[in-house]
Amino acid sequence: MIKIDFKKGKGLIPVIIQDASTNEVLMLGYMNRESWKKTMETKKASFWSRSRKKIWVKGETSGHVQKIKGIYLDCDGDTLLLKVDQIGGAACHTGFRSCFHQRLEKGKWKVFGKRIFDPKEVYGK
């Protein structure tokens, strides 16, 4: 049986986060072995922050954690798909439900959908 291939991405694997009930794609994050292990132990999504270079528990500041409902691996073993319950209703740090809230329309990126929370209130900045 195929195992997770952390080598191809030099220690990191892309992880697609999908809403378990609506199948909406909420975000894409990256995991290293440590954040994968933490995700398995806590049943909540943890990632590796490429910018901050540290483990990042999704929702640790906002409370908007992602409870793991299903874990899927692709044919090559180099991409994960997690189905989650998104606590708080929004995955994006900007307050939108999904990080993918920009749609290409006639050659321009248009923001659609509405903010579920105000980042200033949640993050205090």
Add this chain to the structure above:
Amino acid sequence: MIKIDFKKGKGLIPVIIQDASTNEVLMLGYMNRESWKKTMETKKASFWSRSRKKIWVKGETSGHVQKIKGIYLDCDGDTLLLKVDQIGGAACHTGFRSCFHQRLEKGKWKVFGKRIFDPKEVYGK
């Protein structure tokens, strides 16, 4: 308005492919600027193959092309989400509908779903 950030991934951006009608996640591929341009021009998904190091038109051998129905960019501009019509019904080169046909169950990866096509027949190998 945010633009696609090809720099963060050293010229490559991960692209999530989702079925436009069912919202099933079918695969994840990578695009460079050239494959992105080609995708825009042809309205069919083209990727950069990291293993073969060349542009790859999805379905060029099998005929199972992906017609673009919607294009979404994430908040950081470093991940794309494409909603597609998957011609032939299967995105995975193994013949499964989705590349994510392995599910973690009691600590083991279990294959689920059924093959839509036989790779031997489609690829002749």
